[in-house]
Amino acid sequence: MTTPLLEVEDLRVRFHLRTGTVEAVRGVSFQLGRERLGIVGESGSGKSQTGRAILGLTPPPGEVTAKRLTFDGIDLLTASRRTLRHLRGGRISMVMQDPKYSLNPVMTIGEQIIEAYRAHAKSASRSEARDRALAMLEAVKMRNPARVFELYPHEVSGGMGQRAMIAMMLVTEPDLLIADEPTSALDVTVSMEVLRILDELVSERGMGLIFISHDLKLVSSFCDRVLVMYAGRVVEELEAKNLREAKHPYTQGLMRCLPTLADDVRPLPTLNRDPAWAL
């Protein structure tokens, strides 16, 4: 592996609220190459805020600090708005949980992909952008790209919307894709298809992927490496295939408390949260 694509050191996200300051992310550090990195945690673990902070999408009144937050050598914390805008949607893209809220309801899917493309490839002509958009829709396995191109977001199913979203995010050929629960609003069979597409794109284009999810089972079967987050911290980092040998009791607990088809454990083991984990 060459120099890391993304370097994060001591990332912190704070929210100054009326009731006091809440630290949602408390010193997260990791490096990402051209690989699939999973970030797993339960609600409130700070996994989504980590992804947003990298893109500079922390909602106000959040405040982001880090000792180091660089993407391909560019410091994301001190970069100008212009640079950031160029990076966002150009070299770094994000796929959100629910395509319903991420796609513009009054523009056709094709128009949105074209717009995304031309925002970053200014010199591209319209017909060129159109060809790219159609090719992209094909790449995400749309059965009839030309038809989907003309449709509005409300006219497509959730799975198709999410694939359209991925097409839009990938049309600029980003180096890094941050996917925040990209499949949890989708049906299982559809989500498998979406994952397969993501997987192919990562392997073929050598893209780095941060896959944020609450689903340990899914992440471990999809990613190369997993960060397990709890209360704003990374409590464990491990190779996805070694998940069964997890050391941290939280990871172990998360693994065990899921009912599986393979065996029938009754009652299910529950997680006894040790306050020490949050320290």
Add this chain to the structure above:
Amino acid sequence: MAGAPPLPQPSGLQAWLLSSEPASRWQARLGRGYLGWRAFTKNPLAVLGLAIVILLVLVAILAPLIAPYSPVAGGDLRTERLLPPSGTFWFGTDDQGRDIFSRVVYGSRITLWVVMLVAVIATPIGVMIGTVAGYHGGWIDTVLMRITDIFLAFPRLILALAFVAALGPGIENAIIAISITSWPPYARIARAETLTIRNSDFIAAVKLQGASTPRIIFGHVIPLCISSVIVRVTLDMAGIILTAAGLGFLGLGAQPPMPEWGAMVATGRNYLIDQWWVAAMPGLAIFVVSLGFNLLGDGLRDVLDPKAAK
């Protein structure tokens, strides 16, 4: 008094109010109220509005103690007519030789009376029609909302004028006229809120317990849409005061010698150039009280209806 044990925490009342484990219904309610109050007091303009409204209430209650002179009995027309503001007559005197300050003070009673009656008459009508229409849907909704539309189509002052013309001038008729014209917006708001609440799971849950429709509307729907209606009513108060004053100004509201602010402005109109205070003082009172209600309404919206505030 609440039947709750005295405060165990060292930090006292505040900790008791903010407890995440209230021990009684009262503590839970008070705690909720306290949180709202804290949010409200963060906004200085809202507090100013509240202060103005409280001042209005106090002045109205204590009018006989505050006012130095009678508001209706005229003074000596030779020596006390149209005097400018001074130490004796703070706001000056009018064309009947009456002390304007005393009249403004007593006028607050009329204003408060109008505001209260309109709120008490129009709000329940609006909320009932809106929630019933929104909850039932179908033809009930259509009929009720078309009626609302008809009332909404009339300009308020004009409709009030027509009513007063039909019922005869007088403050009571003015109040009825204003009430009848002010409920449609409340019905609209209540209906819109009800439509979003109607299909929520917690309403489905109470339906599945076998609750009757009135029970659902009164116990579950109204408590959720009442706050946005209250905000709207408070914001409307300024308009209501102005309408009442407008009717008074046109001679269709309070009748002389009642010290109604609008009617006072109307009298002052004749002396506007030389004796400005006759019209300006009651005008100022109308302005301050209207502003007070507006500020209060804005503050309440931030607390009660966070959706609209952003």
Add this chain to the structure above:
Amino acid sequence: MMSARSRLSTATLLGLCKDPMLDIQKLKVVYGTGHLRVDAVKDVSFHVEAGAAYGLVGESGSGKSTVLRAICGLAPISAGQVFVDGKEVKEPRDKAFYRTVQMVFQDPYASLHPRHTVDRTLSEPLAIHGERDAEVRILQALREVGLGPSFRFRYPHQLSGGQRQRIAIARALILRPKVLLLDEPTSALDASVQAEILNLLDELRRKMGLTYILVSHDLAVVAHLCERLLVMRHGEGVEETTAVALRTGRASNAYTQELIEASRGFSRDTVKTASAAL
């Protein structure tokens, strides 16, 4: 595995000597008319013995939730019959029906009234049915779902998702129903909380002899809680099978097999060549 099998056999035995607690025959649910007509549920039939748990599995739009909603009256029964405890359900449902059948909703953040304390939420069903000693029964209901009396006067915003779902379960159980309809009761919860709620539901069923219908998209959850299940797709029942069959991977239907595969997590087998290039 053994325990599941023995549970199944007792349930079947019970079914032989008793009328089913719930019997759904050729249920149809149709919304709208003309070109807007949507057949949400088409001729679905199944029955559940007293004390058993039955699962409805499927993806979104399969009509699984609509079946539940039709049973309890939140969706119309366009055709077919629903029998609860031997009696056919007629519109409008009477109070006795609601004492027999209660429901737990998917999203605990939406199913509790935001301005009502736990106390108010739990006392509402008692008040509707004119029950006395609310005091005692509220505290008992809280205890049954593993919450202490300190929760009684909290507002929903002072509770976690799992605690809210416990309150929703307590509300459903406070009238002592025989049938509990569970609409994805754990899908909005974190995995560790899901385990707690599943354990609670398991325990309550045993203690109170409840009959469950569980709607879920998660095969593992259904297999954990239910003995028998119906796989639904596009409003139709695709296959009726058992938890044991799911666990052993025996499914006669291709769609069921696909669901079983998907529930095992992502499989790279089909794209192995591509990932090897990394």
